[in-house]
Amino acid sequence: MSNILIQAENLSKYYHLGDQKIMVLKDISLSINRGEFVVIAGNSGSGKTTLLSVLSGLDRPSSGKIIMGDKDITELTEDQLAPVRNTMMGFVFQAFHLIPSLNAIENIMFPAELRKDPKAREKAQSLLDQVGLHDRGKNFPEQLSGGEQQRVAICRALINDPEIVFADEPTGNLDSENSAGVIQLLVDLHKERNVTLVIATHSQALAGRADRIVRLYDGSIEEG
Ligand SMILES: Nc1ncnc2c1ncn2[C@@H]1O[C@H](COP(=O)(O)OP(=O)(O)OP(=O)(O)O)[C@@H](O)[C@H]1O
Numbered sequence: 001m002s003n004i005l006i007q008a009e010n011l012s013k014y015y016h017l018g019d020q021k022i023m024v025l026k027d028i029s030l031s032i033n034r035g036e037f038v039v040i041a042g043n044s045g046s047g048k049t050t051l052l053s054v055l056s057g058l059d060r061p062s063s064g065k066i067i068m069g070d071k072d073i074t075e076l077t078e079d080q081l082a083p084v085r086n087t088m089m090g091f092v093f094q095a096f097h098l099i100p101s102l103n104a105i106e107n108i109m110f111p112a113e114l115r116k117d118p119k120a121r122e123k124a125q126s127l128l129d130q131v132g133l134h135d136r137g138k139n140f141p142e143q144l145s146g147g148e149q150q151r152v153a154i155c156r157a158l159i160n161d162p163e164i165v166f167a168d169e170p171t172g173n174l175d176s177e178n179s180a181g182v183i184q185l186l187v188d189l190h191k192e193r194n195v196t197l198v199i200a201t202h203s204q205a206l207a208g209r210a211d212r213i214v215r216l217y218d219g220s221i222e223e224g
């Protein structure tokens with residue numbers, strides 16, 4: 001098995017705004033190894049979220065391709081892509097994106113239930129235990145602190161045992177104490193599970209823990 005998990009080739013992405021064409025990613029080629037922890041850095045508006053969305057197949061590039069494992073995900077239809085996203089990838093967002101009408105356990109179980117995993121509840125409880133929230137399973141999102149909500153969201157991202165977790169500014173809505181907790185949790189998960197982590201962030205503290213930093217500048221990348 002090749003050590004490369006994601007190979008992005010000549011990615012470009014532009015948005016149309018009225019009759020204006022806004023070029024956000026310009027001919028980016030990038031490869032990410034299995035088990036690597038990569039931070040995507042860059043100023044606000046430099047295209048971090050766009051790059052993450054395109055790499056994970058949440059959005060399509062304007063040109064170029066993305067090979068994930070042995071699949072060219074740019075060639076898949078939305079129906080073909082959805083199960084790949086659900087089983088191979090986990091997602092963590094700045095605003096947590098938990099479902100308000102489901103409690104913590106049910107939120108975590110959700111991606112596993114989509115694939116009818118009979119062990120969904122058991123796995124969700126075990127993940128909650130691991131992130132120090134064993135007694136919070138019945139709390140609804142509004143009954144959890146921001147840091148706790150993000151820990152639940154990280155459990156949800158892990159429930160299908162993904163090969164790769166994408167996170168967009170995972171500490172962006174947290175105070176410094178909760179940020180430090182979430183950063184440590186991500187670092188531990190990376191070490192323990194050998195999961196590939198791709199995180200877009202402004203946080204120097206988070207970037208400092210990465211194996212590699214990819215910096216976006218004027219639509220292109222600089223490494224190091
Ligand atoms: N749907 C869209 N339509 C038009 N322009 C867009 C769209 N989404 C993003 N942009 C523009 O693309 C550029 C990159 O946006 P993006 O959200 O990727 O930046 P970012 O690096 O994640 O910024 P931040 O650090 O503030 O989250 C910005 O100039 C933004 O205004």
Ligand SMILES: [Mg+2]
Binds near residue numbers: 048200
């Ligand atoms: Mg962003």
